[in-house]
């Protein structure tokens with residue numbers, strides 16, 4: 001018997017968190033993932049046109065993906081990228 005409750009319940013889904021480099025080019029952000037957790041390739045994602053790049057969940061751009069790729073991943077800022085922000 002299928003466990004339908006799993007699909008009804010709104011759980012916080014767990015996505016792999018992947019550090020990306022943000023670069024601003026021609027009025028919009030590009031988020032560069034150097035090593036995809038699913039296929040190991042480099043992927044480029046759009047990061048919007050705001051003052052700061054938009055991170056968060058994305059659908060994976062894999063050409064030869066491994067299992068679970070359909071969940072996508074969560075883009076997070078690269079560590080050590082402070083860029084003049086005063087935090088803490």
Ligand SMILES: [Zn+2]
Pocket residue numbers: 036037038039040041043060061062063065
């Ligand atoms: Zn990939």
